[in-house]
Amino acid sequence: MKKILVAYDSKTGRTEKMARLIVQGFQEAGHHVVDLHISQIAVASDIHGYDAYIFGCPTYFEQPTEQMKQFLIMARSDALKGKPGGSFGSYTHHGLGAQMVHDTMERIYQMDMLFTGPFRVKDLIIDADMAGQACRDYANGISRQLN
Numbered sequence: 001m002k003k004i005l006v007a008y009d010s011k012t013g014r015t016e017k018m019a020r021l022i023v024q025g026f027q028e029a030g031h032h033v034v035d036l037h038i039s040q041i042a043v044a045s046d047i048h049g050y051d052a053y054i055f056g057c058p059t060y061f062e063q064p065t066e067q068m069k070q071f072l073i074m075a076r077s078d079a080l081k082g083k084p085g086g087s088f089g090s091y092t093h094h095g096l097g098a099q100m101v102h103d104t105m106e107r108i109y110q111m112d113m114l115f116t117g118p119f120r121v122k123d124l125i126i127d128a129d130m131a132g133q134a135c136r137d138y139a140n141g142i143s144r145q146l147n
């Protein structure tokens, strides 16, 4: 059993919904998961000690949210270097927010990213309640790489 952190930002609830579904997937795979909105994380040491880190962020104006950018500046730490990581997020047409989170985790945090890019789901799919299987599959894919 691994200890996994899912930390996300979400303005209108879609990326939060993805986070809940991904958490379910990790729980079904037998892992201990903590999910936090990034506003609940005050200092970098708040997120030390996990076996894997999954960060979620939607795209606004082709970027991650301002709060996620501030979080990524604050949370950078050698404690995360080399740790397994993943990113996800909801979007409408580009999804560059989750991509930039992925790139920051890989290139700045120097984490071991478990997929070559982020896991993104279009807003319409989430609104139609059709994202459940894909989110659980994502968690299962990560779980297989962690075991």
Ligand SMILES: Cc1cc2nc3c(=O)[nH]c(=O)nc-3n(C[C@H](O)[C@H](O)[C@H](O)COP(=O)(O)O)c2cc1C
Pocket: 009, 010, 011, 012, 013, 014, 015, 016, 058, 059, 060, 061, 062, 063, 090, 091, 092, 093, 094, 095, 096, 122, 123
């Ligand atoms: C003002 C505004 C700007 C947006 N800009 C983008 C964008 O640049 N690229 C994109 O793919 N989606 C964009 N979106 C769509 C959001 O990413 C999408 O609604 C997403 O599901 C929101 O996630 P959240 O509910 O977790 O905040 C934008 C939405 C709004 C309201």
